[in-house]
Amino acid sequence: MSEKLSTQPYKGTRDFYPQEMRLRNWFFGVVRRVLEASAFEEYNGPMLESLALYAAKSGDEIANEQTYHFTDRAGRELAIRPEMTPTVARMVAGKIGELSFPLRWFSIPNMYRYEKPQRGRLREFWQVNVDIFGCDTYEADLECISSAIRVLRAFGADESMFTVHISNRRFFNDAVAAIAGTDAEGCRRISKVIDRRGKVPREVYTGELSALGLDAGQIARLDALYTMDAAGAAALCPQSEGAGELLRLFDMLQKTGLDRYCRFDFGIIRGLDYYTGTVFEVYDNAPENNRAMFGGGRYDNLVGLFVNNAKVSGVGYGMGDVTLENFLRTHGLIPGSLGACRRVLITRFDDVPYQTYLALLDRLLGAGLSASVYLGSKKMGKQLDYALKNGYTHTVTIGSDEAARGVLRLKNLATREETELTPDEALRLLTE
């Protein structure tokens, strides 16, 4: 016996057999329908991009650490896309003169990150990317958050299942400055500590803030922000532009009834160097999953990396397939019978001319039914077994006796009822 190849997929990637693929086609189909209904348009770009794209956006270190990259034979440094934003920024920049802004774009690409696989994190994943380009004001932030809520509601999720945590990076900077009363560089250092607040022990957190010159009162004022609502927080620095954005956003969430899905959360930061305005994360409320499922926010002028004097702001979010599927499973939002429709297996006897079956197949397909002829020559029991295991709902049997009389036997596999019918009668019954 020769040595055999492994049947395992590469670490951190998945095989999607038909059963899993039906699930994916269903949930991506729901997402696509909701986004298209609200006038988002789908785009896609290549799986391979210049590595420089990611270095320019995220800094060299992240680009190299998390990204699969290599050099092609012409010496080009390439990366397998670890995210979609640089690609879409490149595409917007490439046709900036022809496009009519604001753009409402989405995509559902697969991407790769070099990570240690764990719950909710894989090396290959798909991500719904939703972006609005070319609207600088809070209405686009609101539309992004609304579209995320629309998508989750379309699956049957309600406010008991998820919460959108919202903050604003401009407000964050102004609040830190107001409390710390120090210069820009001091605030930047303090922000870095605050960013790790939930990830380090309390005494490490307070110790580091003290070392940067904050006293107990200032630390307490920072702490207080985490329990405030948007109005309370905004009152701390009413002159802040970010506070104004927060208030307008929350005011409109309330007026449209979306506030029941949303709360202000000073702890939402999402990476210090990238987002510039509204930021949000959608949390799964289930105790076993209680964490951010996905998020997004406003980032300014990525397009400027490609085009001089361009200024196109963006706001968007990315929703990963792994966390979405976890969420749907946890809350029982996956229907029992995905893509269930009538599907007919035409069973086969060797003593009936094969063209008899193929002619019937043509009629069934022509009538818009899903059907196939059993391929091979096995005993009837095996053919029925095959039909049951492969999602067929009916079988049609024509033995030599039926063939001679121009009839067929139609069997409903759920009720096990079998009836002798003419082909016309069977077609009527199956298409009614």
Add this chain to the structure above:
Amino acid sequence: MSEKLSTQPYKGTRDFYPQEMRLRNWFFGVVRRVLEASAFEEYNGPMLESLALYAAKSGDEIANEQTYHFTDRAGRELAIRPEMTPTVARMVAGKIGELSFPLRWFSIPNMYRYEKPQRGRLREFWQVNVDIFGCDTYEADLECISSAIRVLRAFGADESMFTVHISNRRFFNDAVAAIAGTDAEGCRRISKVIDRRGKVPREVYTGELSALGLDAGQIARLDALYTMDAAGAAALCPQSEGAGELLRLFDMLQKTGLDRYCRFDFGIIRGLDYYTGTVFEVYDNAPENNRAMFGGGRYDNLVGLFVNNAKVSGVGYGMGDVTLENFLRTHGLIPGSLGACRRVLITRFDDVPYQTYLALLDRLLGAGLSASVYLGSKKMGKQLDYALKNGYTHTVTIGSDEAARGVLRLKNLATREETELTPDEALRLLTE
């Protein structure tokens, strides 16, 4: 001005802006519908696979030359999939005990090949892969060929636009042996020359065959095969199993009326080391494209690379997106208005509360319409211009006057008709 990144996609890859994406979603949607109707089930696998998979199937040289490959940080030799067959064979092998054969599977993956980009060939492409596993007889070959014809007919193509060229590799071997009258090794060498018949000058072809011991009569008998039909060719070596398969296949094509799309073509070989039975290529009949668009055939027991004592034959084809799109364009088979549906832009005035527009949006979306509120505050002319450029069919306008009277103005952008209506009346009109 700082140095800017290029807006060009990587060589041989494409950006799909919304307009191109609509086209792709349309044509892949047609393919998916046809395949699902005939009970094929969709699967997918990872973009990265072990390089060994391709080396085992195709030989080291091809795997290295045409494949993007690299080593990950754990020392694994990986490849970006250049084709889908090794992945699907691995998946079948991985669940061989649970799956109910014959499998009817399809997939529409993207893949990469390191090629010099040219008409019909790119480095990144998508390929519809259709396979039947676990049926050893001609019925599965017929079903593959039928499904390819069904797909093309669903686009409105007829027999004037394409032809399926069919041969059989077993018959090919037997015919060469019968004419050459030499041993297996001699036949193998002769086959390699025949494989290049159309690609080298005639005198090179005949010279090489002479050098391998064939006389003018034998070369003439080979030539004659290229103008024969299946019955004529099969008569040359009636004992050949391959000839029997060919005859059964063509007999059934004729009985089902599919013969008008098909012809026997001794020149269809498709790589010497891989296919083992029926082989076929679908040709575009347009003079400017006249060449094979895609093809496939029977290959035996790829699953055996993964599992000892497994024997699962396969037959399938792969249809690339680039050639399919060329074909549809050449024959005028792309409808003028792809995905055209009613799409409403709610225009916006600053002196009307924003929630008025958002509440109307909610009603339109709730009624199943596609709609959005204009994001930003531009003059009405700009907003109308935006609607026209972004595929909206209607605008709804509510100024402060209309808001006060509880009405709106609905404009049909095609007819330029504008009517004042209540929201209820507008909804009725838009959803009728």
